[in-house]
Amino acid sequence: MNSQKTDINEVIYESAQEERNNKYNDYVDENTPKVSWMMNLCKAFLVGGIICVLGQALISLYMYLGLDKETAALYNTLSLILLSVLLTGMNIYPKIANFAGAGTLVPITGFANSVAAPAIEFKKEGWVFGVGCKIFTIAGPVILYGVVTSWLLGLIYWIGKWLGWF
Numbered sequence: 534m535n536s537q538k539t540d541i542n543e544v545i546y547e548s549a550q551e552e553r554n555n556k557y558n559d560y561v562d563e564n565t566p567k568v569s570w571m572m573n574l575c576k577a578f579l580v581g582g583i584i585c586v587l588g589q590a591l592i593s594l595y596m597y598l599g600l601d602k603e604t605a606a607l608y609n610t611l612s613l614i615l616l617s618v619l620l621t622g623m624n625i626y627p628k629i630a631n632f633a634g635a636g637t638l639v640p641i642t643g644f645a646n647s648v649a650a651p652a653i654e655f656k657k658e659g660w661v662f663g664v665g666c667k668i669f670t671i672a673g674p675v676i677l678y679g680v681v682t683s684w685l686l687g688l689i690y691w692i693g694k695w696l697g698w699f
Contacts, residue, residue, distance in 0.1 A: 577636030580629060584639045588613055610641055617645035622653055647675065 591612050595605035620626035626646050630637040637643055655667035693699045 573634055576633050580633030580636035581639050582636075584613075584637070584642055588641075613641045614645040617642040618649040621646045621649040626650075644675070 588609055591609040592602075592605045595608045596602060600608065617626060620629070626637070626642075627650070630646070637646070651667045651670045658667075690699065
């Protein structure tokens, strides 16, 4: 008799738990924004392309002003970094990033944003413990893993050259 009560209680408990899980899943489905991956792809492509076109336009402008191609490319890099930091400081770059997603991760502008944003956010904590300590919270891991990956790939290439694979 006790075992029948226990079995009934377990069935009731499992049924209630299943109903709760179904209600929760329905709630999540209702409140999760519907995202079109194709629309996200198009927005990322558009904004990333605009950033690249801006970069090419700056190179052309600097070459028109008399700089050689290599120097123009260096000035272009500096200009894109400056523009990205200024837009981050004016809270415009995060809005562009929210719209375009990965399209704003074009290496120069995305990296500049990832360094400037924490510096601006933690400035109120002071120059040493705010800006100084927090400036590389996002960019630091990127630098670390980039250096480690480059080192490992270089090691693989060196061993491959030594063994005659390459």
